[in-house]
Amino acid sequence: MKKRILKDFALSQFVVCTDAGLSSEKNRIYNTLGGRGFITTQSIKKLKKHLKEWALDPPGWHVKTGDKAIHLSDIDDSFGNQTTYFKERWIKEGNLEQRLLVTFSPKYKHYQQTIRERQIERALKKGKKTVFP
Incomplete structure (x- = not known):
């Protein structure tokens, strides 16, 4: 194509x-x-182990290129925080050098948590309706 x-x-x-x-x-x-x-x-789950560890490591996040690094424990984790945080590094795989960029959004985190909580609630309600012999 x-x-x-x-x-x-x-x-x-x-x-x-x-x-x-x-x-x-x-x-x-x-x-x-x-x-x-x-x-x-690319899913973080499918990254090589050392890259996955780097991507999930709490220090080293930024709001803008060149600003002071932020630790995830220091951010405003409220639902209203619309900031997207990122970390980046260069990697070389085979003959290809490329930039890996990882993002984190508290707002999206809370959105995903809400979806998960609703799924659990539906499963629990469905479980209560099931009659086991």
């Missing part, structure tokens, strides 16, 4: 945005050719 876009639109530089399903090393390398770039999502 990307080759066809290059041919059909005579574009040589663009940024490809994909989910993890299209982020193989081969695809990422292809997406850097000719001055192109890529952005891809």
Whole structure:
């Protein structure tokens, strides 16, 4: 598909945005050719162990590039906090050097917690209606 876009639109530089399903090393390398770039999502669960540990480590978060690093225990963890925190580093996998960027949002954290709590409530209600012999 990307080759066809290059041919059909005579574009040589663009940024490809994909989910993890299209982020193989081969695809990422292809997406850097000719001055192109890529952005891809990736589950923290699927990172290599040392990168997962780095991503989940509480120190080293930022609000803006170049600002003082923040420890997650020092942030406002209220639902109203709309700030997105990030940490980043360069990694090299095979022949590909790339920047890994991890984000954290208290608002999204609370959103996910609310969804989980509702799922548990529904499961408990459904369990009460079930009659066991």
